[in-house]
Amino acid sequence: SGADIEAVRAQDVLIDKAAVKAYIELHIEQGPVMVARQLPLAVVSGIRGNVRHNRIECLGDAQHSGVVPRWLRHDAVFAVSDLVMRLDAHWRALLERGTDLVVTVGILQTDPAEHSISRIPGQVGFSLEARSKSTDTLEAFYQLVQAEVSAIARERGVSFRFDRRLLSEPATMDERLCALLSQACADQGAAYEVLPSGAGHDAALFANAGIPSAMLFIRNQNGSHNPHESMDLDDFMLGVQALSVAASRIA
Incomplete structure (x- = not known):
């Protein structure tokens, strides 16, 4: 029953x-x-196998786009863009060394209730997934993710909030x-x-x-x-x- x-x-x-x-x-x-x-x-x-987060949030500061200079901004979109491009560089370097790995950001979005052409985005939600035939590769890449997140948080004056990490073994x-x-x-x-x-x-x-x-x-x-x-x-x-x-x- x-x-x-x-x-x-x-x-x-x-x-x-x-x-x-x-x-x-x-x-x-x-x-x-x-x-x-x-x-x-x-x-x-x-x-x-894969390691993934269904949702990661980057939290910055939503401000008027015309009055805040670059050095005072906490732009969530630029921060996430930095992260994606840095992870792509790591991915390319690993592939050149013969590592089996694919990396995908399948969801990337600002809040439609708040975003505007003239508003510095203060929040971005995105997903992250890496796949490999090696558990060691997945763990090593995940540590790179954590290191880059910490660096970008300091550089851009933002924070990142992760949901539960999901792991599927190869x-x-x-x-x-x-x-x-x-x-x-x-x-x-x-x-x-x-x-x-x-x-x-x-x-x-x-x-x-x-x-x-x-x-x-x-x-x-x-x-x-x-x-x-x-x-x-x-x-x-x-x-x-x-x-x-x-x-x-x-x-």
Whole structure:
């Protein structure tokens, strides 16, 4: 009669993990790689984790734009702009060293009830997300974020207020299951490659819980989170068949 809400809230394990032989997930690719390489299928090698804040607030001082000189301003927009550009510079430097990392500020907004062309913005809300296959990379980048926030707060005379930090651990897919999926793709005569996943998936939760896990991607035109995304049904059926064949071979 429904779920045990208290157990869910406590994040208790509600199944016998030893009774689960494997978890295999079929999913569209959410990026453009498979379309660009003309691959109907791909076996997922691992899944990036992420660290994120849904909302960070930069608090400055809202004043008239015409009467306050630069040295007396506490401009939240310029402060956040400084932060974004400094993080981009760190990101670029890390990529040049071969680090796996993507960084996104997906929400950036002043308060529509208060903002004005002639008003120095005193408050900006924004989100921040970093993704990587390495937990160490995520933690190191997060420490860079904290250092830059402290520096900009001093330089611009603003403060930053963070909501709860959310962390999703990276996951590696099971080698044996990946091999079974690869062989199943080959048996269907389908072109395929082994690719990492930049997006998070349920398979990561199962893998990090100690359950052997794997994923099979299906080509998807125009990616995901896009009203023009489009999966060909023939690609889907190839994936279903490969999934079925691989599952039948799990001892």
